[in-house]
Amino acid sequence: MDPSIRLLRELVAINSVNPTLVPGAPGEHAVAGLVAAEMRRCHLDVSVESIAPGRPNVVGVLEGRTKGKGRSLMFCGHTDTVGVAGMTDPFTPVERGGRLYGRGAQDMKGGVAAMIAAAAAVANGGGLASGRLIVAAVVDEEHSSIGADALVKAWRADAAIVTEPTNLDIAVGHKxxxxxxxxxxxxxxxxxxxxxxxxxxxxxxxxxxxxxxxxxxxxxxxxxxxxxxxxxxxxxxxxxxxxxxxxxxxxxxxxxxxxxxxxxxxxxxxxxxxxxxxxxxxxxxxxxxxxxxxxPGYEVPGNHELPQALAAAIGRVGGQPRITGASFWTDAAILGLAGIPSILFGPGGAGLHSNEEYVNVADVVMCRDTLVELATQWMGRLR
Ligand SMILES: [Zn+2]
Missing domain, CATH: 3.30.70.360 (Alpha-Beta Plaits)
Incomplete structure (x- = not known):
């Protein structure tokens, strides 16, 4: 099994329903533990930052060989999910017909698995020649984004990809x-x-x-x-x-x-x-x-090179780059307004916030491969 899908299954199996949306829900504590362990396994520098009781952001850093020199790139995703009312077995990942079903599979544990697996692939493939890759798994996007608010106070990057589900389209803005x-x-x-x-x-x-x-x-x-x-x-x-x-x-x-x-x-x-x-x-x-x-709504500055760089990466892994916008709000607006130009790129699927949610398994793998290409090109990789 592809490592990104193994990780996705483990993420879906952990209940991380947002406790502000659903009082008494467990929140992100356990899923953050898995994310931190996974990042440490591929030798990222991991910080676990408590945002509210039992609700930690996890940030992993892969530093390039020329420490402190070169460009930085952030991958960002949220670890909370909406509630599970009406679902029969929300935390048992079920794979059927190329889809993986379960709460959060699409929104957005598929994207979180892809971004962590991408960092692991870069780290295990010899690391970065220069620059810095920051992988941030934040809490509370489904309610009021206290995780992303705290993230941008402590962390900086030259650009960011938020791996919310976009059907592998490049979403450069949202409402x-x-x-x-x-x-x-x-x-x-x-x-x-x-x-x-x-x-x-x-x-x-x-x-x-x-x-x-x-x-x-x-x-x-x-x-x-x-x-x-x-x-x-x-x-x-x-x-x-x-x-x-x-x-x-x-x-x-x-x-x-x-x-x-x-x-x-x-x-x-x-x-x-x-x-x-x-x-x-x-x-x-x-x-x-x-x-x-x-x-606020958000749109990456029109002349920014990030969408073009991502489009090139999509092309290199055999995909068809399409520029689009998203109708839903995301943490990309928080990153963007804090001075980190951000775009959305994540796997396809359906049923987010409904009682049958799935992500396309092949998309998660493709998303991971694309992010590896992008990081390699953005920062330069040791061969
Ligand atoms: Zn989401």
Whole structure:
């Protein structure tokens, strides 16, 4: 069995469900132990960095022969997974028809196995002539990326590959997201006294109607070449006290997906415009909006050589390089904004976050081989 697939099977067999997403889940502790042991076996310099109790990042370094000279490259992947509700046997890796099934197989233990196996192949093949390869396995991407946030405070590289699943395409950018809360005030009154009551829920309806129009207009704009258009959806609504009363308050929590070219504050500004317009139409309307959390979109600088270098590496292992974008958010944005130009490249599969997840076995091997080629070319290898 290819060593990358053996490692993938071992990674999938360890439950590393994110404990912030699923309270009581074990988190990344055990899987980080396996990752660290695997990195030590191929003589990387390993640091285990506790980010939260029981939740360590693992960073392995392969230093070139000319210590401190030459370029550096980082491979980065997350070790947590989403929950397993609805899955019958999520931690037993099953290989069938060229696919490996199990929670995290695609998102993203396939990519993590490929990047570690690539570092092992470079190390066992004589090491690097110069430069530095950094392999980072980080926690918590599926919730709020505390792992990547901590990683970029301690580590630097000239470029990075985030091995999230891309079907072996080169994804040079992705969307961001912003969560906004809207609070609409009404006036409580007995249901029989319409002159006194102001219905906060119906008033929130005015906001919702405008948001639906805004979403339609966002999706009708000319699309970004890589990631398409922005969009929004209402995630939660809450309000009301009892059947026979006018509700005094209604709250909406919503998400806006933002383009790499849109500032993070776009969503809040759009919602504020809607609220301002509603006040102009009816002076008794009272609503406020606040930002809850956001992450920007990201795009590698257009003239950066990393996508070309990766395309060349793909060609050398017999693949067909394709440049694309990803619709989902990833840690590449955190690395990129911290000054480490980053792109996504990982194996194909399907079912991420659903109850039948798999990765294409041949893609994991191809991903590993491509990363070896890239590292060799980027830093120079001893023969
Ligand atoms: Zn992922």
């Amino acid at each position: 961001g997201f912003a969560w906004v809360e809207v609070d609409v005030k009404g006036r409580a009154a007995h249901g029989s006294r319409p002159a006194e009551g102001q219905d906060a829920i119906l008033r929130l309806g005015r906001v919702l109607a405008r948001l639906e129009e805004l979403d339609a207009s966002l999706q009708a704009r000319p699309p970004h070449a890589l990631v398409g258009t922005g969009s929004l959806h209402a995630s939660f609504v809450q309000g009301g006290n009892e059947l026979s009363s006018y509700p005094d308050r209604a709250t909406l929590q919503m998400e806006r997906r933002i383009l790499p070219t849109e500032p993070e504050g776009t969503a809040l500004a759009e919602v504020q415009q809607i609220l301002d317009a509603l006040v102009r139409e009816d002076a008794t309307f009272r609503g406020t909006a606040k930002a809850m959390f956001s992450r």
